[in-house]
Amino acid sequence: MTSDPPDDDTLREERQRIGRSIRNARVDANLTQEKVFLAIPLNRAYYQQIESGVANPSLNTLLRIARVIGVRITDLLHS
Numbered sequence: 001m002t003s004d005p006p007d008d009d010t011l012r013e014e015r016q017r018i019g020r021s022i023r024n025a026r027v028d029a030n031l032t033q034e035k036v037f038l039a040i041p042l043n044r045a046y047y048q049q050i051e052s053g054v055a056n057p058s059l060n061t062l063l064r065i066a067r068v069i070g071v072r073i074t075d076l077l078h079s
Helices: 008-028 033-039 044-052 059-069 073-077
Strands: none
Touching (some): 008 044, 008 073
16 A cells, blocks of 8 residues: 655645744744854755745754754654
């Protein structure tokens, strides 16, 4: 028994959900986007794309974002 892979809309919605989770965690930590993307370091535009759900960040990038914000990666993925 195999399951169908998620469609593009489902993946986009998941990226947007994760991006919102990152943004909410960052705001809760009283951090600006600039503090986060400079600490990683990442390009400003790319970080903004992550928070808006457009970019498809690597696992390493998500781990770094979580570390800078001060949360577990699971907090960002399960919110």
